[in-house]
Structures are given as C-alpha cells and as structure tokens.
Amino acid sequence: MTVETLIVLDLLAGVAATAGWLGAGATAARRAGVALALAAVALVATLARCATTFGLAGAGWWFAQEKITLTLPIAVAAALAAGSIAGPRLLATVRGRRPSPAPDAAVLVPLFGAGYAAAAGPAVTLLAGYPATASTVLVTLALVAGAVLTTWRVVAGSLPGARAATATVLAAAVAGTGLAFVPAETTDAGGGTAASLSHHGATSLADELTASPSHDGMAASLSRGGAAARGAQDGHTSGRSPVSADAVAEVPVTSLRGPSTPEPGGTVRRYDLAARTATIRLASGKQVEAWTFNGRVPGPPITAVQGDLIEVRLRNDDIASGVTLHWHGYDVPSGEDGVPGLTQDAVMPGQEFVYRFRALQAGTYWYHTHEVSDLGVRMGLYGTLIVSPRPTGEAATGTPGATDKKDPSGATMSSQAGASGELDLVLPVHTFAGTTVLGDQDRPIERAAEPGAPVRLRLINTDNTPRRFALTGTTYQVAAIDGRNLNQPGPLDRALLRLPAGGRYDLVFPMPSATVVLLVDGRPGLRLGPGATPGAAMSVADTSGWPEFDPLTYGRPAATPFTASSRFDRDFDLVLDRGLAITDGRPAYAHTANGRAFPSIPTETVREGDLVRLTVVNRSRETHPWHLHGHTVLVLSRDGRRPAGAPLWLDTFDVQPGQVWEVAFRAGNPGLWMNHCHNLSHADLGMALHLAYDGVTSPFHGAHGG
Template structure:
C-alpha cells in the first residue's frame, strides 16, 4: 500500500516495469489479427450466402434448385443439364392455332379507369374495363384468346387459373412463353373439358398487375346447356382496388335481379391475396369448390364459407337473399333482412357433402399406392433472396433458389404433404392439376371428395393431398398471396423429358412472379 504522502513504504515491492516496445507491438498485432480472423469467420458465410443468392442475368427454371424424386425411380440423373436437353418443349404442348367455338380478343392497357361503381383507379384494363370481359363456353368447346398488349410497359401474359390447359398455354412468363411486350400479341387456344368457375389473370409481374386489374372471369357450363349469361347464374369476382372491396368492379353491393323463389348460383371468386369469407342469413348450399361439384351439398345455416386466395366457391341461394362478402355483398332479388354479421363458424369442406370413400372407384386412382410422395414444408428464416437481406420463406428448409423441383413421370400417382410453420397462412396453388384433399392434421376426409387447385394452409397446419400426374409440362406450385413468390415461396412440378426455351432474369423481359 502507499503511505500517507503517496510514497511506497520501504521494503515494498517495486512497481512492474512496462513490457518492452517490441512485445507491446506483437501483442497489438496478434489482437488485430485475431479480430480480422473473427470478422472473416463471421462475415465470410454471410458473403457467401449473399453471393449465392444473386440471380444471373438470364436463367432457366429447369436449372434452379435440386431434383426431388419423391422416393420413386429417379427421373433424371443430371437434372442440371435439363435446359439444354432434347425432349418435348413446352411449345409442343399446346394446340395449333385455328378456328374456335369461342374467339375473343383482349387488349391490355395501362390506364386510369372509372369502375362500374364510380371509383376511379389507375392500373390496367382488358378491352378498356376491369375486371376484364367474362368468357363463357360449353364443355368440350375450344376457346381461342388473342392477347394484344397496347401499352403495358413491362409486358403481359394470361394464366387460366384452375383450368388444366396444356402446358404451352399456361401463360407463365419465362416458363411457358415470353411476356407480350407493347405492340405484341400471343394466341392461346385450348379445349375446355372441365365444367365450373375459373378466372384468368396476368402471370407477368403478377402481384402488381393482378392488383392493378389484369384479370377476368371464365365460366364453363355442362354439355347440353347454354353458355349465354343468365340471371340465375352470376359471377362475383371480389377484388380490392386501392384498398376498397368491390364485386365485379362495383363498390359496395352487387344487385342481382331475381323473382322471389328463384334459385340462383353465385360464382364467388377471390382475386386477392388473402382468405375471404362468404355467408348469408338465409340457408345456402356450397355447390362447387374450385370448379368441381360437391356431392350431395347440404343446406348451410349459421356458418361462412372460406374462399382462399385464387379459389372459387359456387353458392346457391333462393331469392330474396344476401351473400355477404366482408364489406360487400351480392344482393339477390330484394331481401328485406339487413346484412347479417359474420358467423363464428366456417363450413368444414373436409366433411361437407355426401360421405364418399377416396379410393380408385371414386377418384379413378388409388391414393394409398402412390408412385411418389413429396413434402412441401413451408417455413421462414433470415437470409438473402436476389441479394437482398430479409426474413424469407423457406421450402423444406431451403431458401430460394435452393428449393425442390418435384420430378414426376406421366401417369404417376402423387401424394404431397403440405405443412406450414411460417407464422402466416399461405394459399397454395398448383398449376395444371386438381388435387383431392386426403387429410388435415392427420384427420381423414369424411365428406364429398374435396377437389381443389387453391388451398389455404394456416400456420401450424398440415394437409395431405393426392393427384395424378396426367398433364405433362413444367408447372408452378406456389403461394397465391402474390407478394410471396417474389420472396421465395415458389417451387415447380416438372415432368420427365419436358424442356423450355424460355428464360427469366434481368436480361430478359420475363418476371413470372
């Protein structure tokens, strides 16, 4: 210790001498080197992941991710070379141009337009209106649509949502065609063998263009009936324009004239990116889901029907009645009852309708003996997509483009388990196919076969579905919250031997997300 005068008492230890200057210098160098090494250890993986996420100026969807054979016979030994292989091009998977039973020209424009309800929006139109013109056909007829781009700067396409068209007509920019640039055109031609409610929309810069108005309805009626519009068969496309809910472009209520006692089919289509509920204070029936009729639909009282993003539900009411759509309504006839509050319960499509076994006799295939079984596990974690850091969606633990390519052969029976632990609901949409829902959270389906092409998968939920790989092509399997594919929530179903000459990327006009 020190004395009162600050001096060290006699006999105390002498103060330690500072180390020589060379020793101090070496220590500083080692500390600096250690800090540099630590920084490299931390930053090098981040830099690697950043660089790996940078997209090429041009790329083929067939070269992304990794092949998943679903436990079946490997489809291809070297999938990485698929884009350069021979085989069937998507261009060969379409009908040749020629006469058609239904022939339509749709001209896409970027413009400001006044909707039917008076709201003025700046976005996109088809033939000067949004939603675009309704296309109606009879089962078995051929539809021909000539798409002309007047002035939409980034180009347009048309995807036929829910119609299992040949792959070359699927309308996905960079996968099945090039985007139609201003002054250009593209002809779609396909036969409609499915009956039901469908819709069409752009699949080029899809989030922006669909929100902006590039979409419209498509209806296919059974053979032997008339496709002409009918007061007892109406479409109801629900869409948010600048945050305001509309039905067929009308803000508020859509009036449907109907005599008392008339039975009216209302084809509700959700064109937005989140789930929507439809309900009525009067009894109604769910006739069809995603274009497929329900077996033995029963009256619904005190429950809502949930319509997923991209999905459709055909509801039958007897006039007068109101179908509430959460801020808008379809008013059939002249009901005297006020708007009904939203029910707390939802129709469970897993058990709705006539109980039917899901076997070969019913479905035409046996889901119990699949050729391939796939997992589509949706999660979320930090990382990079296209060089931009963020919290992104993952598929089977991988972040885009490190996602599976589900490889199949034509004729394969496929089972897929879709699970979601991402914290948000995802409306999953498989192009070119309809799948039957087998179970939810391990609970088997007990009602009418629930066929769908768009499926809400809430957080913490697992669905088992099955389908037959009977439509060769390269098909998107993605979330229809249209902001999510650009954030990595997109995979593809790829058939053996099918190739594409089309590419996406900054050096091309194509942006399929």
Template sequence: MKVNWKYKSIIIVGGLSVILAGCTGSMGGMEHSKMNMGGTTKTPASTNMQTTVKQTILTGKEINLTASASNQETAPGLSLPVWTFNNSVPGPQIRVKQGDTVKVNLKNQLPEPVTIHWHGVPVPNTMDGIPGVTQNAVQPGQSFTYEFKADVPGTYWYHSHQDSVNQLDRGLYGSFIVEGKNEKKVDRDYTLMLDEWISSGEGMSDMDMSGMDHSKMNMNSSNSSSNDNMMQGKSMGEDMSMYDLYTINGKSGSLVDQLQVKEGDKVRIRLINAGYLSHQIHLHGHEFQIVSTDGQPINNPGILKDNVVSIAPGERYDIEFIANNPGQWFIEDHSDNKGASGMRATIAYEGATATSDKSNASKKLPAADLVQYGQAGKTTFSLDQKFTLEYTMNLNTEMKDGGMVYTINGKTFPDTDSLNVKTGDTVKVRLVNNSKSEDHPMHLHGHFFQILSKNGKQVAGSAIFKDTLNVKPGEVYEIAFIANNPGDWMFHCHDLHHASAGMVTELKYTDYKTNFVADPTAGNKPE
C-alpha cells in the same frame, strides 16, 4: 376515347346519348350480361366523360382480348387508374362449352409486357402463360394466341402472370366459365369477383400506375421503421392495411350491382377471389349449398345457413340457393377488415321495395368446413395407399438480408427444390404452414389434387378436389394428384406478395421436353 369494338349500344348518361361498343370474340359474338354482373366505369380523365357499361360475356370459340390502361370509378366519386382487359375490371367473362377448342387472341396495348394464365384450367403446358417458363412475355404492341380444349367444366378465371403481384393488383383479370354438357340448369347465374384496392391511390400517376408496386410491401421494405418493427417481433408479416377498399366485380358500396331474382328461382353464385386477402362471405336470409370448389363438384352437398364461406386468394366456390324468402337481402364479407363493408351485394326480389335485412357483418359466424362437408362417394386416392412419390413442403416466413422472404423448405425461388415426376406417377404432398401469422393459399398449375387429410384427420365428407388450397398457420394438409399433364408447372402461394418474395417452386416432368427458349431481352417475370 378510341372505340374499336364491333357491337354497339346506346347509353344515356346525364341526358347525352353515348354510343359505346361492346367486346366480342370474332366468331361467337357478345351478349350484354343479363345478370347485372358489371357496374359503372370511368374513362380516362382526359376525356372528361362518365360512362355506364355492363360487363360483357364473350362466347364462341374465338375471343379477342386487349390489355390497356384506363380509369374506373370503383366507389362513388372515386376513380382509380387501372389496367384492363377490354377496357373493364374485371375483364369480360369468357363462357365456353365443355369440349370446345378455345382460341384467345391477346393484344397488348400496355407499356409493359403481359401474359394470360388460365387459373385452374388444365391447359397444355405451352398455353399456361408463364413468362420465362412456357412463353416469353407479350411485348407492348405485340400479340399472342392461346389455344386449348376446355375439357373440364367449372368456374375458373384468367389473369396476367407477368409481374403478377403488380399486374393482377392493377386489374388484369376476368372470369372463365366452362359450361358442362350435363350441367344442371339454374334460373339465375351470377359471378362475383372479389378484390381489394388502395383507395387513396397514393403514389400512383394518373395512368402509368408506376407507384403501385405492391411487391414492395413491408416484407421487403427498405423503410427503416418497418424493418425495425419486424426485427423487434412487432410484425412478422406484410402490412395489408393499405388495402382499404373492397370490391365486387370492380365496384364497392352502392356501385355494386344488385342480384335480381324472383320467388322460386334456383340461383347460382360463383365466387372468385382475385385479391390477396381471404373473405368470409355470408348469404343472408336463405339456406344454401356449396356445390363446387375450384370448379370441381362436391358430392351430395349439405344444407347450410348462417355459415360463412371462407374464400382465400385464387379459390372459387359455387353456391346455390332457392329464392324462397321475398324481400331484399345481402351477400357480403364478414371479415374484420375496414374495407369489408364495401363488399356487399343486394339480392333483390322482383317487386320488393323495402329492405327486409339489416347487415350483421360484425357477427361471428362459423365457416363451412370442406373436409367435413358432403357425403363420401367416388374418389381417386385413399390416405393409406402407396404413392409413387411423396414430398413435404414446409412453408415459412423468414428474415434474410434485412428483408422478409417466404420460403419452401428454407429456400426461395428460383433456388427452391422442384418436385420431379414422370407421367403416370401418383404423388402425395404434405403441406406444412410454419408461418406464425400468415395464410398460404397454395396453387398448383395444370392439375387438380385431392385433399386426403387435415391436421392428421382423414377427410370425412365428399372427396374434395382443388387446384388452390389455403393452409393456415400451424395447419398440415396431405394432398395427392396424378401426374397426367406433362410440362413444367408452377406451384406457389397465391398471396402473390408471398410468391414475389420467394414462395414458388416448380413441378417438373422428367420425361417432358420443351421447345421453348426464353428470350433474355423479354423482361420475363414469372412470379
């Protein structure tokens, strides 16, 4: 195994001392997480060596990320071929301070081009990481430097946006945390990245991942039986049952690290959904608050207990609780899917030896409703004000040319109609989900929007600002934003199967001129 990292630690594995290297930015250095965020990883099978490495936290103003292939033990005894940033899934957490100018050097050691998109971070358009739109994809053996100022504190994440339906699915993602200047301190701060995998690894080679083309789901399947079923109305959506292994920070079941607390601690848990399915996350044994969504604070959040937090692909929720109930408890997925039992972390109080909580993951619990949560306070928009521009986006699922596509106003990308704005415009968008059975978590790059109404009812609680919003079948949302970040931006469904099959449009500033020229030989795949 090639080791090319600066910081070293001694790991005892099976009686052997293995010298491994951590990952670091060139200025700020690295800390092994004190928050048990990582898990065990497995090196490529050719080395026949098992290692245990804690996920790292990279700090400082200059960070180095290397995209490369590896194997990782995801469930006990099950190792999967993965694509990684700095040899782990998730990649290292990047933690910066509000106001920092951040420089990230990406080196590509994969056999395919890659990019990095800073999901939710309002970066300059040239740093958004969209191949063919803001940059050319970074070729194998090449490098690219991202540089931007981290102005807005919160919980974000990064992932490849090149052929993202496949590359994100292979593991090319990590968390990105901007610590606020006036942020209230907590005693424990954990990040849980949620994802789904195919446990069989069916069709996958050991390292080249060539069989893991998840853009070829049932909606675009050439398999006659799948298409026959869809044409007969038996299935009007993709078959997501292939995802049967659910993970927290790249680990499932007993490999998931415990979240250590002591009585009296104030604990923050940052939930990030890096997968393609929604998860119903339940914290056992404690009252809690949702303090932010997509990194944006919620005003005076109320106390919740025995509610689930429904987190859709691309969304983030920060929850906080006081560790006032000693024992061992779970935070877990209450979804109906068969892999949900593996998405469970134990909250272990110091000194607790016995499990005082039994999982009730099958119990139906109400989901917290953001549009009724918190208290009204400072806001940017009102529902009845006049806007410079108004748009409607009808989201739908259709059969075209023998395959399933996902449309915006009846069109698929790149033929969708863009939302054209100029700097300073106030924009209202009506999102309508006409699909019969599928959610559409819509993600707007480069901007935060305010939710104005849901199904015709005005938001009653705190003003809610997000960059990703899950629109369920039959739902209608009205959202609004200020056109304050000039560029050409993507607006798409973050179930990336839907995006790869058409559900993408662009927000274009008519007063923005780009110097970027797409290279037709770069293999740019922005969806």
C-alpha cells in the same frame, strides 16, 4: 393448444429467457437479489421452451427441427452452466456471505453467455427457419461463442488462449457463411427416379434412347399433352421398369400446346383481350388507375360450354412490364399456361400471343396475368372463366351466357341465364386501392329474383388474402369448390365461408320469398329480392359470431381414384417459413420453402403417370394459399385428419399457420408448372418453385415465374 399458439409461446419464452439472463448479467454487480430473480425467470422460461418444443415436435418434426438440433441444446447447456456457476455466487452475495458488489467473470460471463445462447432460439427461428443447416449451426455457434469471448475480455481484461479461441470462432463463422452459398441441388425427385435426361447427363441421352423400346410411346403421349395418359391413368400401377426402358424423350414446352379444334359438337369461342392502362370510374364515382383487359375491370368474362375450343388473342397495348394469361385452376396444356420465363416470354407492348385450349372442365374459374403478377392482378389484369356443362344428350351449341365479348351493353356483371331460368351470377371479389369491388361494383348490387327461381352465386376471390362471405335470408348448398362439384352437399345456414386467395365457391339455392343478402367480410355486396328496390337500405345481419364453414366435413364421402393409403411414386414436402434468403439474386427477408426462395428451391420432378403426394407445412405466422398449376389435387388430410365429407378436389388451399396439408395428384399433364403461394406478394418474395415432368425443356430463360 394449437400449433400456431405453441409457435408463438415458444418465441415468447425464448425472448423471456434472453431478457432474464441478460438482465441478470446487467444487474448482478449492483443488485444481486434482482439478478437472482431474473435468472430464476430465465430458468423457468427455458423450461417452458422445453415444453413448447416437445409439443411442436409432437405436431411434426418440421415444427421443431432447428430447436431440437441446435437452439434448445445450447440454451439448456448455457442455462445449466449459468445456474451452477453464477447461481451459487449470486446466492452467497444475497445471503451476505460474499461482498457486494461482486462483478467477477465467474458470475457475469455465464449469465451473459446464457443470454446469448437463449437469444439464438428466437433468432434462428425468425431469421433462418426450417431447416437448420450445417451453415446455420456453424454461424450460430460462432456468433454465440464470439459474444461470450468478447464479454469475457471486457469483464476480465484478459483471457488465456484468447487468440486460439478467436481464431476457431472466426474459422467457424467463415465456414458457415461459405456453406450458405453452396448451391442446393437443383432438383428433387421426391424419392422417385431422378430426372437424368432433362436436367443433367445429356451425354447419356443417345445411349438411353437407343436402349429404350418404350421411348416412342412416351414421346407420343407427351406430345399429345398427356391425353392418352389421362385415359390410362387409373390403371397405372406402381411397378417400375428399369431406367433404360423408362427413358423419356426431350420435349420442349413450346410443343405442348392446345389443339386448334373443339371436341366433336363443340364450337370455337374467340376472344380478343387487349391489356392497357385505363382510369376506371367505379359505381360510387371513385376513380382508380387500373391495368385492364379491354379497358374494363374485371376483364371480359370468358364463357364456354364443355367441349368448346377457347381461343384468346392477347395483345399488350401499353403494360410496360409485360403481360400473360394464366388460367387459374384450369388444367390446360403446359404451353398455354401463361408463365413467363417458363412456358412463354412475357407479351411486351406491341406484341401478342394466342392461347388455345379445350374447355374440358365445367365450372367456375378465372384468368389473370402471371407477369409481375402481384402488381398486375392487383391493378386489375384478371377476369372470369365460366364453363357450362354440356347439356346431356345434345351437342353444345349457342352461347351459354347472356354476356360475352360481343355484348356491347357493358353489363355490370357477368350474368348467365341457364336454360332452366336459373339466375347465375359471377361474383369476383377484388380490392382496388382499399375498396372492395364485387364484379365491377363498389356499391351493393341489387337484383330482382322471382321466388322459386334457382339461383347460383359464383364467388371468386381474386385478392391475395382470404375473404369471408356469408349469405343471409336463405339456406343454401355449396355446390362446387374450385369449379369441382361436391358430392351430396347438405343444407347450410349461418356459416362464414372463408375463400382462399384464388379460390371459388358456387352457392346454390331456390330463391325464397324474402330478401337474400350476400355479405363480403361483413358488408353487403349483393341483395336479391322478389322486387328490386334500388337504393333501399340493406339490413345487415350480424354474422360475426357465425361458425366458419369447413369443407373437409361437408357433403358425403365417395370413391376416389386414389386415397391416403395408396402407394405414392413421389413424395414431396414443402415447409413454408420466413427467413433470410436470396431471391431473384437479391438477399431478402424472404418467404421460403424448405429454407430457400425462388428460384433456388429445387424443382420437383415427376414422370407422366406418377402418383404424387405433396405435404405442405406452414411454420410461419401468415396464411399461404397453395396453388399448383396444371393439376387438381385431392385433399388426403389436414393436420393428420382425413376429410370426413365429400372428396375435396382443389387447385388452391389455404395452409394456415401451424397447419399440415397432405394432397395428392396423378401426374397426367406433362409440362413445366409453377407450384406457388397465391398470396402473390409472397410468391414475389420467394415462395414459388417449379414442378417439371422429366424430359420437358424450356427455351425461355427468365428466372422469374411471374
């Protein structure tokens, strides 16, 4: 049984127990037989909850914490009380030894009380989630006890010691509510050395710096954007010198900017992006009100060859809420990362901002606004970023693609003609007002392809939820995921490719002699044929029964710079859930991590060179595509199982309901980074936090993260 099933069964059992006890209480006075049957149902449901809780605890403490520490004990205690006090009386009534009706307090209070205690189970799970805190415990106990006292008063008319009991309940309620407003720690050092300089204890800064022989070296490596550390990182050992020799200088994130020159042999790629509202006419004739870069959706494709310098001048014409550029999956210097309120201010109408970074990673990436990003990306503020590997043995020259910002043709999609005659199609999928758009086409794309020609399809999911792709008419390989090549990818056929929000897959195959069709969620999006026949009906294979491709079992294992058995300098757990929380100053039914919502989730702090493990647990009933900025993470395990295929380096991974992902990365890119759910509506409702390198400060004070 899956964890997700157990989560649902546990909730259902809690609801059944609640209904059983309350129903028994409501019918006890008139129909003792019915009440007895309902109480029996409630007892069975309570036993079922014991079983589901046991099963969930086996999957991880995170899944059962609030049940074991709070809701199950009170439910079981109340059930035992109801069974032993009300049960015999009801039984006696049914057997005719007691007068019926018998609405006495000894029957009704235990039954209703068991109902209130049972209700605390699903209520705490749904409203508070993980973890149950002292505040949750006090408020829950106060509510249950208060309801019992009220019932007692109503049934019995009076209650000895009522005043003292009521006062105790009120005191617990007030204390519990007050505790909820005690601010959390603002940082979480993940078991490593706390960030003493950047967040607290500024008075000790001078002392620590004068006592620190290594301070200059650390500062220099920070100001170079960590390039030195990246080179040295694999030799890093876990030995830690005393804190005084480990002190980190303060560096503003605004100084962590990209270089202004390409690598030797590279060229400078300049792009001008103007953010503006526009009415877009799709291929079908449908018009959509969009937010665009340069009046088009997607925005202009950005292309480069590894080693080039990418320079993008962003201007905001009329996007009233502001705009930035974030390079999804691209490990740029922190000052170029485009997070408003953290690495820069949002670019407001009339303003501009220039981004510069070296194209060091080859592969398929994309860019999008990070200001009010849920709305902004949905409205169209996104585009593709494709970096070709530098041809071996020669310096990078010329344009890698047939389409760049100088191309006036308004090509229907970014199309890269590789030197080898490869057909290279960039296919971002996006939903505009309920319509799926592939590239800029809301109707199936037709392309001619000669048999034998190498084909590369770059699938990019720019939506908030997973999209499923299927390729019919050919076997193929998934050559790369999230821009990173896979080791020895095998042939694939009849597979459903589930791309997380923000994720990318590169599919490669030699063009067969027959037609190849790419399906997006079961509908044709692209047809490649030996001879294009525009308007010809596409035959659609039924792919609904095809198995889902699992990247954890694909390709061949290879050595990685660290593994699941490495010793980690920092260890962070993020338990994703839903619950009542304050986000951006407002109470909300938020998407939470560790019971809190942005910006109250403690900032994870690391030091340059640290080996960091991140465990992401999904207790909720929605998928959360997790995305850490500025770093590529290695998957260590999913639900306790290590990858059996190629090493999987990702920037976005779908944590499905009930799943536990362990990933790790080397902290080699100093800065301040967002760590968030890439279902941007979830991030907007609280599911976002910061990861900060010790010593890096931000002059920006927008409490949002876009």
